[in-house]
Amino acid sequence: MKQLPPSIATDAFAAHPRTVWGFFLAVLAGLVLLMIALEELGTPEPMIGLIILVGAFASYLCIGVVAGTTQSERFLIAGGAVPAGYNGMAAAAAFLSGAWFLAYAGTFAAWGLAAWTLAIGAALGLGAGGFLLAGPMRRAEAVTTADFLAIRTKSRAVRLAASLLVLAGSFMLLAVVLAGIGELTASVLALPPSWSVTAAAVLLALMLVPGGMRSATWTQVAQYLVMTVAFLAPVAIVAAERFGWPIPQLALPEAAERLRALAAADPGLANLARREDLFGSFTPGDLAATLVLSALFAFALPHVLERYLTAPSVASARRTSRWMLLFVGIILVTAPAYAALTFLDVIEHIVGVPLTALPDWVFMHGEAQGLFLCGQAAVSPEAISAACGGQSALAGVSLADVALSGRALVMRFAERSDLFFVFTTLLYVGAISAALSTASGLLAALTGTVSHDLQHKLIAPGAPMGKRLLAARASMIAAIALAALWAAEPGRDLLGLGFLALGLLAAGLGPVLFIAGRGEAKALPTLASMLAGSVTMIALFVAEHYGSDLVAGSGDEWVPPAFQGLAEVGIPSASTVFLAVLAALVALIVMQILPERLISLKRGRRTRLKITSLEEAGQAEPRT
Template identity: 30%
Template sequence: MGSIQLWTYGMVGLTFGLYIFIAWRSRVADTKGFYVAGGGVPPLANGMATGADWMSAASFISMAGIISFTGYSGCVYLMGWTGGYVLLALLLAPYLRKFGKFTVPDFVGDRYYSNTARVVALVCAIFASLTYVAGQMRGVGIVFSRFLEVDINTGVIIGMCIVFFYAGLGGMKGITWTQVAQYCVLILAFLIPAVAISMKITGNPIPQLGFGSTIAEGPHAGRFLLETMDAIQKDLGFNGYTSAFGPGNRSMIDVIAITLALMVGTAGLPHVIVRFYTVPTVRGARLSAGYALLFIAILYTTAPAVSVFARYNMIDTLENVAYAEAPSWFKNWEETGLIAWLDKNGDGKIQYRAGKPFEGKPSFTGQAGPYGQQVITNAPTPNGNELYVDRDIMVLANPEIAKLPAWVVALVAAGGLAAALSTASGLLLVIASSISHDLYYRVLNPQATEKQRMLLARIMVGVAVVVAGYFGINPPGFVAQVVALAFGLAASSFFPILVLGIFSKRVNREGAIAGMVAGIGFTLVYIAQTKFMGVAPWFFNISPEGIGAVGMVINFAVTCVVSSLTKAPPMYIRELVESVRTPRGAGEASGH
């Protein structure tokens, strides 16, 4: 244990030092450097930075954890996020880059010739970004609480301070080059344990192939890994790992809705879109989109393998094992409250079955039970399951479960922090630029000096960090679920307005404002009802994570209907739309 902690302090200290050094070297004094890194980032570097920005704590920590527990239906996150990135790269990025504005509200305000539309877009951007950044802060807290032996709240506060330093100091320029370093850290941290565990379980060093291979040794030797997982799951009362749409799984319409909400939410996420303004040309935007897709695919194709390896190893090392003989990884994680055991039948053994072990999350008294375990005060639920496992620990605990060296465990901790902090910094910049540029400079005070705008932007980064930290300490769900809600809000507000703004000359400001308000309004009400007010999902049984797809359809419909019933946009707006869609040369948007 001491060895793991020592390695973790070393790895985390080294990577944090690197990020701060890069931020200090990249510090900026003007708004163009602060918002879009001066527009001079090479496409390859921008592709890596986009990959890091994109692969948040949800991708690194939580996505594999959810697939690990839900099997096939958990892959909605994988399909939605990957498909969404393709949609963004093909449908939006090059056109928005050619338009040449700093932010999404800037595009909306100018395309729909309305400060009201700009402010509505700004509010939507802040809502989506704050929801998303809350998930990152929870990820930071989980990593710190386990590996540096501080409580989750302290971990979140440390993460807040680091992000504030390099987002406030270097702006987009500092964030971009920091994210290049963070991509290298997080991808190595994800791949090294995946390769080692794939080799251990299946004898195949390529996780994507090991996932579909046979088990190399032990009681299940010679059987396919997925076939074995199906049998184990069914024996313990769970659904089959590879089964789809049956009882206990998500319905087909829910899977489609979540996948669609994640796809179009991706394409509407402001912190990813702004990355395409940081390259010098439209061709550079297309190139960096291609590079980013490659860098993202490396992690996303590995995640399903990591999921099944972690699940197989966890059940193999815990099921029906006497608590006194439980492996060290279990005892280490038990201290965080993210895994817990309640001995219902008094036999001193860990029984893992389908069903909740007790009401709510574990609530420890601090006393030792008859087997040396922490005593839990929560009322037990009437089923045979005695084990509580928080899904968000699976990737982080995976190297310990597989008994990999301490330095690998520490590297995964550093990778989890890199994933969370890289995305958090991008989101905080979106919030800061939305208020300082889109609200203050473009609406309230067009005469504001460069110095005033920079000062306000840095103050807003600080305010956003504090709000994000609060939600990181009091999160409304698992990391990936919180992030899915952000995607739903982006899907129902931005995507239709961006697509119609680029591809339709007839859509006007009245339609855009009505569509955004209707789309995000419906989505917010549904999420509030089902997440916080105890109302069962009532629209075709679609879960709150998928309702953004319905909000998007409402937005499209309202925008088109209202636009057709009101006055067409002015001629100069129609000419602007035509020029954005027509490829007249790669350098045009940058004034070359």
């Protein structure tokens, strides 16, 4: 697509970003301080939570509407006018879903230092994507990921295949994100999941339909600011109160030292020292596989890669990747502080404490199904005593008896630390904002693929701009509605579907994007690689989850012994993803060699036939 000069002057967000977002941060800080003052004056907690919730979502809605546009370039690639720093912030928000915001701290609590492999792998995948693809994608003036592959291969078939992969992966991830919002809201607010899924779907439609990628960009910037303030403020306050360090990462050594001292004083806490071991309960092979898997998942995410296409220049696209790594890192390096401080809370206030002396937050966690003692939700001292035995009433419970969900580890952090209720609400709003930002990126990638690749390039190349925008908005609304209908039904396997979607993108797009980033690619090897990777991923996923009789959990699932360790800690489909990526690579390498020989043989045959026919024609002429 021919690059049009972006009219940045008419975009207030791009023309005056420091003024706009400085004002946004000032209003956010002022709102938090006002709510703290109102809480001190006795304002009911539900009222405080409602004000913060409505204020945040109303700001997203206003930003999305103000960023509305009637120009296709702005709708699909935000006019190519997003400054690098803010583009990196939007890309980080698109990558940092609710899973990273909530579950990563819980992973540190369960794995110890071994959890760093996930963050390092994600950083390597994002960094490789930025290094290899940011410049080439922006230089090619592509509009979508499928468009970039089609430009490099000069193939309509590649465009179609890549579009189908992007649509399938993005839609499944969108459904998982919406279902996650429903589960989170049900656990925090005790509302039916279908209500929150519907509300999130409506909010997404109102935010993104007016401006497409442009609306998604600037709402993601706002959402990143909210989620960062929400994630950093509570843990920074607690770190300053307990250790004198307002930067939580600087408090980690002292927190670890206190944990070691507690473990040394109590023989029942001996296993706590394993958290300081680099490998923990993992083997080096498990950690290496986890790191590579995380990198593969992060490399080929269309809703992240397409952020490079909204940059004003190639250099700006490359800077975007560096800013994205910085903004992602700010969140990921803070997660260990949540885990360490929570371990201190558990050991100091639960382990070995008589049941009558347990703090109130223990039972609040139990009622929210976030804290289990001896396998029973900690709803009351009587329930704990019945589950753990009568001796626990005086001697308390051991560390092995405590099970705190990863979601509650972050969401209930402010309650455990006796902070203002404002921060509890902020954490909830931050988690929802993280989910909405990822959903926005997925919808923008999905909509751009439908509008540009399928309609404009394949189905109706001559369609006017009005019809293109109409198709884009219609596809966005349809995707939101279908994903919400799927997510609203209970009993969905979110982890399995998420692995399938990420695996399809990693195996179907990862190898061919790597080749396309290095220069022009051949169409036939690219098609073969995408087909081999996606078919292998789907076939092995079905075999692993259902077995030959297509009954979930039937006991005949197939997981190679080398990956049993990862399956036991919640990464069941690692083998499937690796084998699918391997199949895609093998197909790509083999087809890079074979087509040239096949084409040369065909040309040779045609040449000989042509010469023979000419000779015959020459011999036939004298006869006449």
